[in-house]
Amino acid sequence: MIEVKGANGERLLFDGASVAKFRHNGLEEVARNPVSTYRSIQVKHRPGKRGRPDTYEVLLAMASFMSLTVDDEQKPRLDDLVAALDGSGTPAP
Template structure:
């Protein structure tokens, strides 16, 4: 299983390795949380359109054993879609 990395807008990222999802802060220097895939419940992705010169973004809320939130630039949408698909497959 390949890993999926979704980079956040403020130096945070989510890393899916097939068995767990981890959230890192400070450009990958600090692991904030790691949850096994078996605890996955739901992921919500909300699009925030571009306005006033700011690029569009996605707000991500991932519910597992703990909640993980991330703001993602529109350029990371393919990786975000891959993460959502992998998590939904694990639930089935």
């Protein structure tokens, strides 16, 4: 199971069979998509300004689109999620 926590209380949870997005510090599930619907994932690096940490904007295309902004400290978990989804055997168009 891979959990990526967002900068604003949102998170993505990958359990091997599906990816779910939660809001409000994990209290409200707003979307869940099976891995078979995975199309692509885009990660854009945003350098920190005025003492703020670097962030990454994530756009995950599945049956629905999921977006998340993560801090630099979550980058290793984000890399794990990208590797797991890209290795899921579902070809990206």
